[in-house]
Amino acid sequence: MPETRRAGRHFLQIPGPTNVPDRILRAIDRPTIDHRxxxxxxxxxxxxxxxxxxxxxxxxxxxFPSSGTGAWEAALVNTLSPGDxxxxxxxxxxxxxxxxMAERLGLDVLFLPGDWRSPVxxxxxxxxxxxxxxxxxxxxxxxxNETSTGVRSDVAAVxxxxxxxxxxxxxxxDTISSLASMDYRHDEWGVDVTxxxxxxxxxxxxxxxxxxxxxxxxxxxxxxxxxRSYWDWSAMLAAxxxxxxxxxxxxxxxxxxxxxxxxxxxxxxxxxxxxxDRLAAMTRAAVSAWGLTIVARDPSxxxxxxxxxxxxxxxxxxxxxxxxxxxxxxxxxxxxxxxAGRAFRIGHLGDVNDTWxxxxxxxxxxxxxxxxxxxxxxxxxxxxxVLLRAEA
Ligand SMILES: *Cc1c(COP(=O)(O)O)cnc(C)c1O
Numbered sequence: 606m607p608e609t610r611r612a613g614r615h616f617l618q619i620p621g622p623t624n625v626p627d628r629i630l631r632a633i634d635r636p637t638i639d640h641r642x643x644x645x646x647x648x649x650x651x652x653x654x655x656x657x658x659x660x661x662x663x664x665x666x667x668x669f670p671s672s673g674t675g676a677w678e679a680a681l682v683n684t685l686s687p688g689d690x691x692x693x694x695x696x697x698x699x700x701x702x703x704x705x706m707a708e709r710l711g712l713d714v715l716f717l718p719g720d721w722r723s724p725v726x727x728x729x730x731x732x733x734x735x736x737x738x739x740x741x742x743x744x745x746x747x748x749x750n751e752t753s754t755g756v757r758s759d760v761a762a763v764x765x766x767x768x769x770x771x772x773x774x775x776x777x778x779d780t781i782s783s784l785a786s787m788d789y790r791h792d793e794w795g796v797d798v799t800x801x802x803x804x805x806x807x808x809x810x811x812x813x814x815x816x817x818x819x820x821x822x823x824x825x826x827x828x829x830x831x832x833r834s835y836w837d838w839s840a841m842l843a844a845x846x847x848x849x850x851x852x853x854x855x856x857x858x859x860x861x862x863x864x865x866x867x868x869x870x871x872x873x874x875x876x877x878x879x880x881x882d883r884l885a886a887m888t889r890a891a892v893s894a895w896g897l898t899i900v901a902r903d904p905s906x907x908x909x910x911x912x913x914x915x916x917x918x919x920x921x922x923x924x925x926x927x928x929x930x931x932x933x934x935x936x937x938x939x940x941x942x943x944x945a946g947r948a949f950r951i952g953h954l955g956d957v958n959d960t961w962x963x964x965x966x967x968x969x970x971x972x973x974x975x976x977x978x979x980x981x982x983x984x985x986x987x988x989x990x991v992l993l994r995a996e997a
Pocket of ligand 1: 621672673674675699748750751752779780781782802811
């Protein structure tokens with residue numbers, strides 16, 4: 606801990622939780638109200654409708670008082686039965702955690718191996734599904750934006766692959782670190798269950814998990830036999846229909862959620878996505894100028910919410926992160942799982958603007974130099990060129 610007060614703001618540049626804007630803090634900072642009263646009912650109806658616009662769906666979105674992990678579990682236990690086979694893809698650490706959860710729940714997981722630098726391969730999905738003539742696979746589960754690597758998969762292309770194989774499996778997508786940062790379309794992309802959380806692009810503190818649900822998922826729910834109680838969609842949907850919850854909701858986070866939705870709509874979702882695209886391009890330009898390697902192998906799969914960066918062999922990424930935190934009060938994401946110690950992650954999602962990101966990149970650049978990492982050129986200058994081009 607620092608011995609004296611640190612001036613200015615902490616820069617929370619991990620890919621979630623993200624910096625919570627003042628407007629959201631103010632919205633949450635209110636006396637808790639009766640969650641069975643009329644004021645709450647109006648709030649709940651407003652956020653449940655607003656969430657549909659964020660997920661781009663006309664169908665219900667369920668809100669749990671949980672982290673994203675809870676929403677993962679809810680997606681599985683509401684739609685599947687013990688022993689069901691599910692197809693998952695090893696895009697990175699989060700995909701691996703979801704797979705481990707599915708196994709603990711007693712599902713039979715077919716896990717396609719990956720190199721932690723590449724997206725889901727739709728053709729491979731098509732091949733596996735086409736071979737499954739008995740339709741033993743009940744669900745295909747993928748992570749849209751793999752937060753451990755900064756790799757984005759093409760959800761619409763995976764949907765088309767499932768359709769080409771003519772396979773009836775449910776399609777489940779984790780959009781936890783892409784929702785409200787990168788374009789996401791639950792209905793148009795034919796997703797059956799979308800899993801989200803509050804603390805990333807939605808700019809809220811941790812504590813809300815989401816399931817967007819298609820009619821097909823709801824039909825599967827009616828016959829699914831996995832044990833469930835807290836996560837049960839039926840009880841939620843029944844109560845939500847009149848603007849209430851079956852148990853105490855995270856009332857104050859819902860005040861914040863209403864504000865977050867208002868802020869996203871004031872900026873306009875298309876502008877929110879364009880801003881994230883620009884921030885990501887600035888970050889990648891800096892990383893390339895430094896002469897460091899971006900974890901995502903191919904430009905077609907770059908994430909707009911975070912960038913994973915490899916450090917040269919022999920340099921401990923955690924030591925560099927610790928130095929940058931201590932000296933510049935900037936938190937960067939650690940390398941997770943197979944990337945531990947070898948990579949770090951720059952989160953550029955949520956309530957971030959160009960000026961804020963330039964500050965972050967400056968802190969990283971100086972931190973890398975202080976840590977003795979040889980840099981080829983100024984990353985800041987390269988980031989500035991991206992900005993200049995964006996203005997032209
Ligand atoms: C953050 C994250 C999770 C885990 O969410 P928690 O809120 O920590 O439970 C899962 N998947 C992805 C892609 C994430 O980014």
